[in-house]
Amino acid sequence: MANQRPQGQQQQQPLPQHAIERIQGMRGAQGQRFFTSDLSVKEYLLIRESGFEAAGLVMGSSIYHVGYQRGKWSQNMEMTVLTQALYSARELAMARMEEEAEALGAHGIVGVRLDVRQYEWGSDLLEFVAVGTAIYPRDEKANWRAPNGRAFTSDLSGQDFWMLLKSGFRPVSMVVGNCVYHVAHQSLGGWFKTAGQNVEMQAFTQALYDARELAMERLQYEAQSDGASGVVGATISDWTHGAWEPHIIEFFAVGTAVLPIQTTEQLPTPQLVMTVDS
């Protein structure tokens, strides 16, 4: 059974003391800001070009004990306990990262990466880490926060962020959806019947299909509840945890939810170019 606590309870935990000190250092005592960032030079330039300044590198982490869930091994099924455990762990890591951004007075976080780490010293432990660069607008009257009043999050690079604003959209939140699925051990009867022939394994097709659809559905649900009008750059991937048996797969969908903005700027027109120096 995964170690799961109600979300609200953990989110109210204050940030670790070191994090608070680091953030206070970046805010600067006498209005002298100092920032750290994982942006490349090009990204940094484009962030500034979009009217933003970097506030600092922010992160959030959550170590989860991902336990064992008993299942009917002859059946294709979602491992709901594991799905929810991994889902909450990511939410917590993201929430902590957002808290750091709030403390910096940032309006959003760009270039967010969500990693899973496994450690030798605890095979049942997974650490979820969210890292990104918090930014704020130079225009003090502007408000770029998400509709719910919190800092926006986005996995877009600086270049993509610039392009998104140029094309009349703004990021709202990085949305995710997941599904941990158990694929049935060979349903032996069916297997041997088909041993000689090459046919579609419908039960497997359906199982893996369902798992991906559930992950996508959850991503869409998040985007809808954040009041977004679209999701750009949606990707879906799968992986399996070393401590699980290989029949258990997590499908993970991630993307950036966006909203249109009022803009008077014309869409930039691309031009057909050929580089001479290649």
Added chain:
Amino acid sequence: MGHQFLPDRPVDEARSAEAVQQGGLPLRAQRRIWEMGQAQVPLVTSTLGPAETLVARMTGLEPVSQVMGSSVYHVGFGNYRSSWSGGELQNLTVAYEQARSRALSRMQQEAALLRAHAVVDVKFERRGYEWADELVEFTAVGTAVRLKGAPPTDQPALTLLTTGQLWKLHQAGYWPVGIAMGNCFWYEPHADCAGEGSWFSQELPAHTRASTTSRDLAVERFRHFAHHFQAHGVVGVNVFRHARDHEWDSNNTSHTAFHIEMVLMGTAVVRRGDAGPPPRPKLVVDLCDLVRRKSE
């Protein structure tokens, strides 16, 4: 954040299985698509990044939703006797062809339910799973788009091209009609090298035969597929060739067998009737690249 977790809502599994059996979509997939159409505030999902989305909108393509298709197939060698003189492994060829077609067809069905006209940016992948070495899964993931002012279709055009490439293709006066493919598995049980140990370099006739015949068959099927779309050409063709030798024993003598798989895949295109002459590209010098090269 504080997102609520959306639990799974059960569907009629028997009906879902029946749909899959007929090459259709599982009910959960149908429900997701249907609910997207019913939503009060429509939500657009897409695999495209901001730049790609922008190009899509300028070209008159309106992203609707990320769509996907998948098919898991049992693919075994079957019982091939050593007395068999070799040739095409038709069972395998057909199985892989069907698995690919089913995955693409399911993605197309999702797009058709969304009343889309095309699916762009299709990523087509093949994967195996640790727990079953005779299973292969093909997945296709792309973005369904609508074309402003186009009549509805129940066969949205699939393309492996990104929207940037699609825009260039459009500028050049072409439009995609579908993904064409052709494949072939070939097996030569007696691919022993006659002059093994000799100093002379020589051709390996069995290997050559397998290689050329399998390629010819795959290309022929590929062309036939493109003809089916009444295409004027195929762009962005990917050629996948996987070949390997393996040893087998019979009456205490060791033999070499040669196994080869050829796959061709590309986007079939047709000429547009209304196309003007293609624009001339502007010549540019990319300073970023020059600077980087200097510093390297």
